Amino acid sequence: MTQMESPRIDSTRIAEVSHGLERTEVERREKVFSVSGLSVAYHGNVALDGVDLNVHRNTVTAFIGPSGCGKSTFIRCFNRMNDLVPGAKVSGTVLYHGEDLYARDVDAVEIRRRIGMVFQKPNPFPKSIYDNIAFGPRVLGMKGSLDERVENALRQAALWDEVKDRLKDGALGLSGGQQQRLCIARALAVNPDVILMDEPASALDPISTTRIEDLMHELKREYTIVIVTHNMQQAARVADMTAFFSVLVDEDGGRRHGILVEYDSTTKIFTTPSDKRTEDYVTGRFG
Amino acid sequence: MTVIEPHVERDYVPAPEEPIKRRGQAWKNRLFKLAMLFSMFVAFGTLAVLLVDTVVTGWPALSTQLLTGLPSTVPDEAGARPAILATLYLGALVLLFSVPIGVLTAIYLEEYANRERWWNRAIEVNIQNLAAVPAIVYGILGLAFIVRGIGVGRVVLAGGLILTLVVLPTVVVASREAIRSVPDSIRQGAFALGATKWQVVWRQVLPASIPGIATGSILALSRAVGETAPLIMVGAITYVAFNPTLMGPYTALPVQIYNWTKQPDADFQTLAAAGAIVLLVIVLSMNAVAIFLRNRYRKQW
Numbered sequence: 001m002t003q004m005e006s007p008r009i010d011s012t013r014i015a016e017v018s019h020g021l022e023r024t025e026v027e028r029r030e031k032v033f034s035v036s037g038l039s040v041a042y043h044g045n046v047a048l049d050g051v052d053l054n055v056h057r058n059t060v061t062a063f064i065g066p067s068g069c070g071k072s073t074f075i076r077c078f079n080r081m082n083d084l085v086p087g088a089k090v091s092g093t094v095l096y097h098g099e100d101l102y103a104r105d106v107d108a109v110e111i112r113r114r115i116g117m118v119f120q121k122p123n124p125f126p127k128s129i130y131d132n133i134a135f136g137p138r139v140l141g142m143k144g145s146l147d148e149r150v151e152n153a154l155r156q157a158a159l160w161d162e163v164k165d166r167l168k169d170g171a172l173g174l175s176g177g178q179q180q181r182l183c184i185a186r187a188l189a190v191n192p193d194v195i196l197m198d199e200p201a202s203a204l205d206p207i208s209t210t211r212i213e214d215l216m217h218e219l220k221r222e223y224t225i226v227i228v229t230h231n232m233q234q235a236a237r238v239a240d241m242t243a244f245f246s247v248l249v250d251e252d253g254g255r256r257h258g259i260l261v262e263y264d265s266t267t268k269i270f271t272t273p274s275d276k277r278t279e280d281y282v283t284g285r286f287g
Numbered sequence: 288m289t290v291i292e293p294h295v296e297r298d299y300v301p302a303p304e305e306p307i308k309r310r311g312q313a314w315k316n317r318l319f320k321l322a323m324l325f326s327m328f329v330a331f332g333t334l335a336v337l338l339v340d341t342v343v344t345g346w347p348a349l350s351t352q353l354l355t356g357l358p359s360t361v362p363d364e365a366g367a368r369p370a371i372l373a374t375l376y377l378g379a380l381v382l383l384f385s386v387p388i389g390v391l392t393a394i395y396l397e398e399y400a401n402r403e404r405w406w407n408r409a410i411e412v413n414i415q416n417l418a419a420v421p422a423i424v425y426g427i428l429g430l431a432f433i434v435r436g437i438g439v440g441r442v443v444l445a446g447g448l449i450l451t452l453v454v455l456p457t458v459v460v461a462s463r464e465a466i467r468s469v470p471d472s473i474r475q476g477a478f479a480l481g482a483t484k485w486q487v488v489w490r491q492v493l494p495a496s497i498p499g500i501a502t503g504s505i506l507a508l509s510r511a512v513g514e515t516a517p518l519i520m521v522g523a524i525t526y527v528a529f530n531p532t533l534m535g536p537y538t539a540l541p542v543q544i545y546n547w548t549k550q551p552d553a554d555f556q557t558l559a560a561a562g563a564i565v566l567l568v569i570v571l572s573m574n575a576v577a578i579f580l581r582n583r584y585r586k587q588w
């Protein structure tokens with residue numbers, strides 16, 4: 001996976017294309033997540049260490065960084081998907097609207113109902129388009145018209161017009177980009193508060209990628225979006241805030257783990273980063 | 288204007304001294320191909336000869352009399368209705384018992400069991416070993432524990448239970464394969480929507496693995512229907528001149544065939560071959576259903 005098409009990012013252009021909010025504006029908004037001292041270890045091997053960061057309401061927050069920097073590990077802490085990985089241990093605190101997600105009496109199932117997730121590879125269920133969207137509302141026992149919910153979700157994901165005549169067809173017959181928008185629609189159908197996207201466009205062609213990015217701009221009016229991406233231009237295009245993660249190699253060179261290097265407004269990260277490592281990464285000298 | 292010299296890097300240099308003519312490998316290829324053909328002929332040819340011989344021998348005795356008649360000491364009047372019925376009952380019982388037990392075991396092992404615990408690994412190894420235990424051993428076990436131990440007696444139900452034991456490991460192994468072939472991304476997607484473990488398994492994993500489970504179960508069933516040894520062990524008596532009932536004495540088709548072959552009268556040999564054809568038809572149609580299911584519901588992930 002290389003993003004080396006433009007070794008020197010034209011920072012003025014990025015400042016233009018990014019409709020990102022100012023940092024002061026972002027920080028004025030309600031905190032959805034408040035992470036402090038977060039570390040994740042798999043079977044005792046630290047993957048990510050000492051992360052502090054806030055995610056604000058109705059913003060897009062992007063996590064960028066080289067492979068192995070723990071950005072995907074990190075995003076999975078927000079909906080406790082790491083619980084499903086044997087041997088994973090999360091320490092530190094993640095507050096969600098002020099409540100500790102990892103408190104003993106918190107139900108991970110309840111969290112995932114409020115915090116939706118879209119994965120790197122589109123993963124529609126081997127069922128019809130309709131049943132894919134209806135799965136969430138059904139398992140959660142949501143009241144109200146299922147047909148309406150399905151239509152709303154598909155409209156929000158800008159997929160309705162393409163599939164409205166074949167809702168009963170198998171979802172696996174859709175194209176990759178359509179499948180990914182179906183997965184977004186599926187996440188929206190349960191009325192989440194936050195949508196986590198783990199490299200949502202990395203398996204898609206440029207046109208589908210653009211559609212997903214446009215979608216993010218739309219969705220941020222109603223939802224809070226957190227996205228992991230390998231693609232720096234994508235972060236520059238969609239995110240208000242960007243966090244740069246990197247890999248810290250121990251003195252003896254054996255152990256390596258991810259750290260959060262810098263977290264600021266996207267414009268700042270891509271034009272005048274304060275950390276040398278961030279600058280090296282966004283200008284393509286490293287990574 | 289500068290001319291850019293093409294620069295081609297090769298990671299090999301074609302050696303002109305190496306002849307491009309065919310070297311002495313050809314006869315090895317041919318020999319190996321012959322060996323493969325021979326092996327296939329031994330495997331397939333034997334089967335073909337057996338089938339043809341059985342059909343030719345049994346054809347004259349293949350009649351409605353065979354399907355609907357009762358056993359008799361007179362070959363011309365002898366039929367295998369009780370045995371065919373009992374075999375169908377046994378098959379139904381095996382499906383009834385082995386599918387739920389086998390599938391639930393497979394779900395536990397694949398979705399719930401923590402592989403880091405030694406007892407779960409021990410169960411896994413044991414199930415694989417059980418699949419290799421000769422059927423007669425299950426017959427002995429069944430005689431001791433089911434027929435006599437809990438006193439079920441020499442009845443259809445006991446036979447069904449014992450055949451269930453014989454095929455259960457196969458059903459478990461096949462179901463586990465089917466469950467394992469459901470990609471993890473499906474589970475993750477369902478979990479991410481707030482589904483509970485039970486909902487993920489019941490609504491996503493299980494429906495997606497049904498074709499595999501059905502195929503494996505039917506193949507196991509066709510093995511059960513052809514089993515003879517354990518049934519003889521638990522007293523599927525060979526002369527039953529009435530329709531079997533769940534709690535009554537019975538004989539199964541393979542046992543009936545075995546019994547006919549022991550008769551000195553040559554006509555009974557023909558009858559045995561005809562019975563074998565009936566059994567073959569039952570088993571082959573089950574396999575056909577299995578193949579149909581596999582092709583019909585094959586999934587592309």
